Every structure is written in structure tokens, then in C-alpha cells.
Amino acid sequence: xxxxxxxxxxxxxxxxxxxxxxxxxxxxxxxxxxxxxxxxxxxxxxxxxxxxxxxxxxxxxxxxxxxxxxxxxxxxxxxxxxxxxxxxxxxxxxxxxxxxxxxxxxxxxxxxxxxxxxxxxxxxxxxxxxxxxxxxxxxxxxxxxxxxxxxxxxxxxxxxxxxxxxxxxxxxxxxxxxxxxxxxxxxxxxxxxxxxxxxxxxxxxxxxxxxxxxxxxxxxxxxxxxxxxxxxxxxxxxxxxxxxxxxxxxxxxxxxxxxxxx
Amino acid sequence: xxxxxxxxxxxxxxxxxxxxxxxxxxxxxxxxxxxxxxxxxxxxxxxxxxxxxxxxxxxxxxxxxxxxxxxxxxxxxxxxxxxxxxxxxxxxxxxxxxxxxxxxxxxxxxxxxxxxxxxxxxxxxxxxxxxxxxxxxxxxxxxxxxxxxxxxxxxxxxxxxxxxxxxxxxxxxxxxxxxxxxxxxxxxxxxxxxxxxxxxxxxxxxxxxxxxxxxxxxxxxxxxxxxxxxxxxxxxxxxxxxxxxxxxxxxxxxxxxxxxxxxxxxxxxxxxxxxxxxxxxxxxxxxxxxxxxxxxxxxxxx
Numbered sequence: 001x002x003x004x005x006x007x008x009x010x011x012x013x014x015x016x017x018x019x020x021x022x023x024x025x026x027x028x029x030x031x032x033x034x035x036x037x038x039x040x041x042x043x044x045x046x047x048x049x050x051x052x053x054x055x056x057x058x059x060x061x062x063x064x065x066x067x068x069x070x071x072x073x074x075x076x077x078x079x080x081x082x083x084x085x086x087x088x089x090x091x092x093x094x095x096x097x098x099x100x101x102x103x104x105x106x107x108x109x110x111x112x113x114x115x116x117x118x119x120x121x122x123x124x125x126x127x128x129x130x131x132x133x134x135x136x137x138x139x140x141x142x143x144x145x146x147x148x149x150x151x152x153x154x155x156x157x158x159x160x161x162x163x164x165x166x167x168x169x170x171x172x173x174x175x176x177x178x179x180x181x182x183x184x185x186x187x188x189x190x191x192x193x194x195x196x197x198x199x200x201x202x203x204x205x206x207x208x209x210x211x212x213x214x215x216x217x218x219x220x221x222x223x224x225x226x227x228x229x230x231x232x233x234x235x236x237x238x239x240x241x242x243x244x245x246x247x248x249x250x251x252x253x254x255x256x257x258x259x260x261x262x
Numbered sequence: 263x264x265x266x267x268x269x270x271x272x273x274x275x276x277x278x279x280x281x282x283x284x285x286x287x288x289x290x291x292x293x294x295x296x297x298x299x300x301x302x303x304x305x306x307x308x309x310x311x312x313x314x315x316x317x318x319x320x321x322x323x324x325x326x327x328x329x330x331x332x333x334x335x336x337x338x339x340x341x342x343x344x345x346x347x348x349x350x351x352x353x354x355x356x357x358x359x360x361x362x363x364x365x366x367x368x369x370x371x372x373x374x375x376x377x378x379x380x381x382x383x384x385x386x387x388x389x390x391x392x393x394x395x396x397x398x399x400x401x402x403x404x405x406x407x408x409x410x411x412x413x414x415x416x417x418x419x420x421x422x423x424x425x426x427x428x429x430x431x432x433x434x435x436x437x438x439x440x441x442x443x444x445x446x447x448x449x450x451x452x453x454x455x456x457x458x459x460x461x462x463x464x465x466x467x468x469x470x471x472x473x474x475x476x477x478x479x480x481x482x483x484x485x486x487x488x489x490x491x492x493x494x495x496x497x498x499x500x501x502x503x504x505x506x507x508x509x510x511x512x513x514x515x516x517x518x519x520x521x522x523x524x525x526x527x528x529x530x531x532x533x534x535x536x537x538x539x540x541x542x543x544x545x546x547x548x549x550x551x552x553x554x555x556x557x558x559x560x561x562x563x564x
Contacts, residue, residue, distance in 0.1 A: 003368075006365040006366060006368065007366075009365055010362045010365055010366060013354070013358060013361075013362065014351055014354070014362075017351070017353045017354050017358070018353055019353075100349060100350075100351060100352060101347070101349040102349045102350065102351060104310075104315060104345050104346070104349065105349060105363075105407070106366075107313065107314065107315050107334055108313040108314055108315065108334065108336060108338045108341065108343060109334075109338050109366045109367065110338050110339040110366070110367060110368050111365075111366045111368070112334060112335075113333070113334045256332065256333045256334065257317070257332050257333065259310075259315070259316045259317060260310070260315040260316065261310070261315075261316065
């Protein structure tokens, strides 16, 4: 029996039986629904006030209700929500082995620790990409139902690349979360790390250093803050790649060499 | 001579704390090796080191004649293990947990899971989520996972934990069957000394990270002190009569450790009857493993 397919089968079963991945996708689905709500409000703010959707004090009465704005909202939501929700998924996939005290069952097996880790990363990649596609798909349905004007195939293609690209950059930063969930032997250190990086990303973006900080790059890539060619350089992608590589290296190394006492 | 488990000067330090200190332990093929020690003595550290979960600070471990190095490599398809408390994925059923173990052991035959469920009397719980099991059945699930691939070597940390008396007897029978009829080598740690006493061919005693004794069960029998227990209606008079055997009054009866008394209880009875204080009970009892163990560990402390 080939070790990697066995490890993949095992990890997939664990994911299927748990509610965590499902609720992460479900929670993320709120993003396109909220986007749709905004579109309804922007289309006719007066009617929205009459319907009680917004209060008289609401700021959300400016902006255009079109597909470009709707996609921009999704492009902001994916790296922002992904940084938190995808990190929760990753910390669950790795940290659960310590919370459930099952890590010790993964260590002395004919299937190597590397194969198990590879399977975990592959499943995280698959689930996060599927979730991104799902959100995009839900967005299209919501946009169609709300009847937003200004749709074109070119716009769809360009915004799909923005959203999918920023999701990929967000996903590339997850190995560090996996490492912290492993070395921290549970979910909590990884949650703390995630909040720290989200805050740090905001500060770096505001102070103009976002192009150097890997955690700021996905949001800047999305185009929400302006054309990415002005905000990011090749060094920005290199930093993301570096953070990803360091995370993978540390995770594999930790599982291979660290004393496993839980 | 080759051993199923062999440690050479195995040491593990955490700063100044010596969790294991030059442990030299040999487990022969086909035997049941009982590994005894108080809490914190180093039993689990030793077991984790044998399974490649902890890297030794010094020394070496060989399992089934293969050196256990860092990174998890080892003859694990031939080894079953249960380390500390058993664990399982709580949202998965018993069968699914075992199916995961089957996959990870590279067993293509799905019937292996049914077989072990039957063997560990888990059939009525097979489709229940592991998280809802009682601690006894959870322990059975842990044992089932360890035994699933019919390993040559079983490394079990407290296998009788959480089992009810009937379960303990059942698992004892199962382990004896594996060792005697299938040639499985069993290394088991336990704090239930009576359990080890009933099962083990050899016993290793670890105390404060050091292997203070390693001996055959037969040798242990010889080493354990025997004593004659004397009960009579007049303990003080009986004590006077038996002065030359240095009797000790314990809980209303006399304990005689003198070898002459232990070997000839009939003569003690004659002496007591002649003195007009006949015994109501005479019994030669052997020091139990607990007493031997405590004596040994206390002598190490002094």
C-alpha cells in the first residue's frame, strides 16, 4: 500500500467526519451574501432605509452598485477572511492531533511522518481552494439574483484572477500556522499567531511597508487598495514564497526531530 | 544474543533533570517483560524513546535489531504500541478509527478490522463514535489498534488501565495467548504489580530514571522473602514462647521471618500447643511484589 494515498485517505476521512471544515466554508459564505446586501442597499439607499435594512445614520449610501464594486468587495473579503478562516482550518488540521492526543499514533508507523504531513498540507490546499471557488460561485449567484448591472466576461476573468491570486497568496502563508500549531501543540498558539499577523499586516499596509511584509501582500494583490503593480514588486512575492518555504521547512523538521511528549 | 528490544546506556536529560540515566535493558524474543516503576520513574520516557518519539541524549535503542534513529524510521510494521492513555479521533466510529490504523499499517485486507473488533469484544460498539466510549472500551480500542496488524512485538504502557476486573482477566488471557501460542514479544509497563506478577517472564524495575533491577520471574520468586504468619488467642504468650525466632507482632498476629520457622511450621505449632496457646492459623506467605518493589526502591533512595 502506497504511503501517501493511505495518508491522504486518512486525512480526508478525518476532515469529512468533522464539522470544522464545513463550518469554515459555511462561515466564509457570508462574505458574498453580505456583498449582495450591500449591492441592494447601494442600488437604492432610500428604499433600503424604508425597509429597515439600514439606519438613518448609515454611511453605506455612497458607491456604485455594479459588478466591479461587488467583485472588489469579494477581493477584499477573501484575503481578509482567508487569513483568519484558512488559518483556523490549518491550526485545526495540525493542532487537533495534540488536542485529541492522537499525535503519538502518527509517529511510529510504516507510513512516514513526511507522508502524513504532505497529506495534511494537500488537504488544506484542496479545501481552501475549493472554498475560494465556492465563495466566487456563490458571489456569482448572489450578484445574478440581486441583478447587479455592469457584468462582462472580461471583468469576470480579471476579478477571478484577483480573487484567486490573493487566495493563493493567503494559502501560501499557512505553513507557518501549521508549524506553530505543531510546535505549540494545540490550536491556541496558532490562533494567537494569526491575530498577530492580521494586525501586523494592517499596520504594515498603512505605514507603507506592506510590500515587504508577506501577510500584507495578499490584500494588496487583490487590487482593493489600488493597482497592484504600484503596490507590490517581485520582492513582495519572494517574501511570500520565503515565508511559505520557511513554514514548510520548520513543520517537516519539527515533526521529524522534536521530542514528542504528548 | 539478539534481543527484541535492547537499550545501551540509554539516557535522556531535560536540563539537569535525568529522566533516564544509562538504562541497559534487554528484552528477549517471545518473553513478556514487565516494566515497573513509580509515577515519574521514567517508564513512559523509556517507551517513547523505544518508539522513536523522543531522541535519546546519549546511548542507543535497538528494536527488532534495528537502531531507532531520529525521524521516525523503524520496524513499525512489526511493532504494535499503546503509549500512555489511549487516544482516538472522537468524531470517528470505532470501526473508522481502526480502518485508519489499518491503512496506516499498510494492511490491504479490510477483514483485519472485523477480526480485531471481534477479538477485543468491541462488536456492539463498532459503529459508535469513539468520543462516546467508556474509558474501558476506549482502552480496548487502543489495544485493538496495537494488535490489529498482528505485530511481533507489542510495547504497551499500562495495558490494564481503566479496564474492569473482568476486562483485566480477559486482556491478561489475550496477552498470554499471544506470547505463549504466537510467540509475540510483549514489553509492558504497569503500576498494577499483581498484573505484572501474573504475566511477566522477566521484570525490570526503573527508579528515578535508572534500571535498578532486571531479573527473571523465577529469580524474583527466590528473592522474595517468605514469612510465617501465626495467629493465636494469646499473642503475648505466644511471642514469649517463640522469642528465639524473633517474632514481630503485626495487627494482632505474629510474623516470623526466621528461616527455621518458615521451613518448619509444624515445629512452631508443636511449641505453641505444648505451651498451652495453640495456633488458630499458621500460614507461610511470600512477600508480594509490592513489598519487594518498595523495599528495592527505598533502598535506592537511602
